[in-house]
Amino acid sequence: MSWQTVAAKDVRDAGRSKTIWLVVGVLGLLFLVLIGADLWTDGDLFTDFTDFVTTIVSILGFLVPLIALLLGYKSVIHERVSGSIVLSLSFPHSRRELIAGTFAGRGVVLLAPVLGTLAVVGLLGGLMYPPSGSELLGFAWFVLITALFGLGFLAVAIALSMSTTAERRVTLGTFGAYILLVSFWDNLVTATVQFLYRFRQEALFTLPDWAYLLYLLKPAEAYNRLLRVGFDTTRGARYASSEAPWFVDWWMGVVVFAAWIAVPLAVGLSRFDRTDL
Amino acid sequence: MAAIEVNGVSKRYGSLLALDRVDLAVEEGEIFGFLGPNGAGKSTLLNILLDFAKPTHGSATIFGADCQRNPVAAREHLGVLPEGYAVYDRLTGREHIEYAIRSKNADDDPVEILRRVGIREDGDRKASDYSKGMAQRLVLGMALVGEPDLLLLDEPTSGLDPNGAAEMRRIIEEENERGATIFFSSHILEQVQAVCDRVAILQGGELVAVDTIQGLRDSLGGGTKLIITVDELSPAILDTLRGTEGVETARPAEDESTVEVTCTNDAKMDVLVALHGAGVDVVNFRTEEASLEDMFIEYTGGSRQ
Known part of the structure; x- marks a missing residue:
């Protein structure tokens, strides 16, 4: 299985990047500040463990995409432009295995520190707000969906990285992907709904069924939707209302994450596989 | 295989x-x-x-x-x-x-x-x-x-x-x-x-x-190079040389009045005779064994430094 060889090499190479450790450090620092602030106010910042996790999610919602994109957007193009890719591809690795290995390797470099940080933060949070049994299970589920959330952005970044050899376009594309996927998506869906319903306000109160799905396609929304499975949180409440269609159930969140991982990689690979290095 | x-x-x-x-x-x-x-x-x-x-x-x-x-x-x-x-x-x-x-x-x-x-x-x-x-x-x-x-x-x-x-x-x-x-x-x-x-x-x-390598040498026909200085070099002379049997290449050297000819060993005299026949005065000439370097340059059309 040659992708594992590539992955192991990539973990060693990318895992020694200082930038990544810096950004992960920022993540850890934010959590420390949060917990410190809670201690400072004698532990009344949050109502309970669920509330604590909900706050953590809002931080992860913008930082995990940032870390994942930073980690992935240079992965292929840097090797291609510098020339180290010809070393890997001189070996009996197919391009598909190279990409699979890169994805797996960067996935480890992304998830090991992020999930490690989460484990520590969860422990500290659990000490301050002792969780119930279901909240404990919910936290494990939350760690799992955070991993999927990060891998989706990593896949987008690696796909961009293998799509072209123009570094500026990849950088701009990554920047655009962050803006679009992290903040702009809802506005776009809302604007689409308003436009199609000729700006009648009531369209926004009684959304058409397909609009729910479009909202859910945003990774952070799928993340929120899935978070509801583990916690009784206000996040993702839209999809639990009585008006929401059946197909925005939690499993659709899993489908959305799977799509964010598989589709960009498949599209990127179909380009990368056919092109000259 | x-x-x-x-x-x-x-x-x-x-x-x-x-x-x-x-x-x-x-x-x-x-x-x-x-x-x-x-x-x-x-x-x-x-x-x-x-x-x-x-x-x-x-x-x-x-x-x-x-x-x-x-x-x-x-x-x-x-x-x-x-x-x-x-x-x-x-x-x-x-x-x-x-x-x-x-x-x-x-x-x-x-x-x-x-x-x-x-x-x-x-x-x-x-x-x-x-x-x-x-x-x-x-x-x-x-x-x-x-x-x-x-x-x-x-x-x-x-x-x-x-x-x-x-x-x-x-x-x-x-x-x-x-x-x-x-x-x-x-x-x-x-x-x-x-x-x-x-x-x-x-x-x-x-x-x-x-x-x-040997084959390439042989294809030069014994690998002889003539370096001939004439009184006045013209394109017509080069054509005459190239038309002589046994001649592989003929090209002007740097100094305007010298021509380098690669040919089979047997053709050396024929080259001089041909020049004489064309009314060209040969001022000087010497022979060299063609090196692979010459051959390479010849094949690739590169120029000498």
């Missing part, structure tokens, strides 16, 4: 024809030199063999495996010292070798490989701190891992000092004795001449000659 077989390969980049219907067969066990000036298309052909680039027409195989349809199987036979590579920024030299060992499912000892290419002491340093020559040795080491059936070396001595170049030659010969086929490209004739069984000369994307 041929180690490399190239069938009518063309490669077009936009309006540039980098390779023009190249046919080539490299037999198992030979040391094959792939010669041509920079930009002749040598790397393009190597890139096609490695599936870094797809040919516009034609196909290539390595030990019977199609380089484009089955690139992994083709590369399983290979040790490669590619062109335009870069080492991994944050891996040590030793880690590079270990990566090669795992990638090729080999069981070499990384220290032994590092020793063979002469960088054993530097194995634990980051490869990004290596000099060009050390990086070249490292990547050669990666190529040697797993005793490949075929070594593809693109300009192997670039970045090496004369000492390093001699070591490279020794390793090439050792590998060949082990049974490996060697295919290496170079724009420097000297290197090719010293080790190769056969050479191919590529010029402007076209294969202009494939032969043994």
Whole structure:
């Protein structure tokens, strides 16, 4: 299985990047500040463990995409432009295995520190707000969906990285992907709904069924939707209302994450596989 | 089975024809030199063999495996010292070798490989701190891992000092004795001449000659070069010379009144007679044995410095 060889090499190479450790450090620092602030106010910042996790999610919602994109957007193009890719591809690795290995390797470099940080933060949070049994299970589920959330952005970044050899376009594309996927998506869906319903306000109160799905396609929304499975949180409440269609159930969140991982990689690979290095 | 077989390969980049219907067969066990000036298309052909680039027409195989349809199987036979590579920024030299060992499912000892290419002491340093020559040795080491059936070396001595170049030659010969086929490209004739069984000369994307060194010499008809100084050189004189039987080439030298003629040994007198017949005064002449260098220049149309 040659992708594992590539992955192991990539973990060693990318895992020694200082930038990544810096950004992960920022993540850890934010959590420390949060917990410190809670201690400072004698532990009344949050109502309970669920509330604590909900706050953590809002931080992860913008930082995990940032870390994942930073980690992935240079992965292929840097090797291609510098020339180290010809070393890997001189070996009996197919391009598909190279990409699979890169994805797996960067996935480890992304998830090991992020999930490690989460484990520590969860422990500290659990000490301050002792969780119930279901909240404990919910936290494990939350760690799992955070991993999927990060891998989706990593896949987008690696796909961009293998799509072209123009570094500026990849950088701009990554920047655009962050803006679009992290903040702009809802506005776009809302604007689409308003436009199609000729700006009648009531369209926004009684959304058409397909609009729910479009909202859910945003990774952070799928993340929120899935978070509801583990916690009784206000996040993702839209999809639990009585008006929401059946197909925005939690499993659709899993489908959305799977799509964010598989589709960009498949599209990127179909380009990368056919092109000259 | 041929180690490399190239069938009518063309490669077009936009309006540039980098390779023009190249046919080539490299037999198992030979040391094959792939010669041509920079930009002749040598790397393009190597890139096609490695599936870094797809040919516009034609196909290539390595030990019977199609380089484009089955690139992994083709590369399983290979040790490669590619062109335009870069080492991994944050891996040590030793880690590079270990990566090669795992990638090729080999069981070499990384220290032994590092020793063979002469960088054993530097194995634990980051490869990004290596000099060009050390990086070249490292990547050669990666190529040697797993005793490949075929070594593809693109300009192997670039970045090496004369000492390093001699070591490279020794390793090439050792590998060949082990049974490996060697295919290496170079724009420097000297290197090719010293080790190769056969050479191919590529010029402007076209294969202009494939032969043994001796064969190339013979094709010069005994390899005689006449350097003739005349009172006045004109294009008509060159035409006269070129029309004389036994003459391979005739071209003006730098000083306007001298012409260099390569011809068969027997034709020497005929050349002088022809000049005399055309009413040209021969001021001076001498003969030289044509060197391969002349031959290379002749084939590739390059000019002397």
